[in-house]
Amino acid sequence: MDAEINPDRKGNLGLALRRRILTMELPPGAVLDEVALSEEFGLSRPPVRELMRQMAGEGYIELEANRAARVSSMSYQSLRDFFLLAPMIYITANRLAAENGTRGQLDVLKKIQQSFRKSVDNCDVEGRVFYNDQFHRQIGEMAHNVYLVPSLRRLQIDHARIGKVFYKYPNTPRMQEELELATQQHDEMIATIEKRDADAAGELARLHLELSRRNMAMYAAPEGLEAPSL
Structure with a gap:
């Protein structure tokens, strides 16, 4: 069942990703695997990409053309x-x-x-x-x-x-x-x-x-x- 039918899965993914980034389970610069996340939370890739765009706007994730999404870097x-x-x-x-x-x-x-x-x-x-x-x-x-x-x-x-x-x-x-x-x-x-x-x-x-x-x-x-x- 996809996010359009079960939005809770998308919400759970967002909460999990934010927590993993804040607690450094996903360290700065870590690559985010869309396929693995889709499988873990029972979502197709479009809602996962949509969530990543939202989280990029919030500052959690960095998105660049022709590159995998990454956790925001620190310097x-x-x-x-x-x-x-x-x-x-x-x-x-x-x-x-x-x-x-x-x-x-x-x-x-x-x-x-x-x-x-x-x-x-x-x-x-x-x-x-x-x-x-x-x-x-x-x-x-x-x-x-x-x-x-x-x-x-x-x-x-x-x-x-x-x-x-x-x-x-x-x-x-x-x-x-x-x-x-x-x-x-x-x-x-x-x-x-x-x-x-x-x-x-x-x-x-x-x-x-x-x-x-x-x-x-x-x-x-x-x-x-x-x-x-x-």
Whole structure:
């Protein structure tokens, strides 16, 4: 049965591909095999190609004429660009979420946070990456700004992949302490958004990015490239 009859299969493929890319199961530059994906999800190739075009527009995939689709690449420049732009986007997202988010969206955010905390407690690296991405994506949705969301989503792709470089290292007391701090900051973001305190929500985003910056720079920044302060 094809995607026109069973759209759930196409949706499942999209969710699976996004998760595999964010968690680095599919590393940057990896070739995507249309035939294998079609067989795995019970789809013909046209809906698979359509999904890849959509994901290319979101920044997950690179499409070039006469070449197989590939997972979006990462470079020293993309790392630098991330650290330069991320603070502006994340802080704005948090501020607007505090101003515009709905009660229903806040409830979803709380459920995502429960899953993130469970992943931290269980030392589930894949879960940490995935649910952290979902947490900040939900805040972006709560901002209700059509210009902000695409930029935030593109940033999040590399945020998750850079973060995976950090998370893959053996757990240490320092790492566990900072993971707990990140989890606590998520809880505080929820509280400030619920109170509609835009200033506090924005400041928490800045602190949260600074924590990420320190950890990512330690494990992922190229030698001689210092991530800019937030």
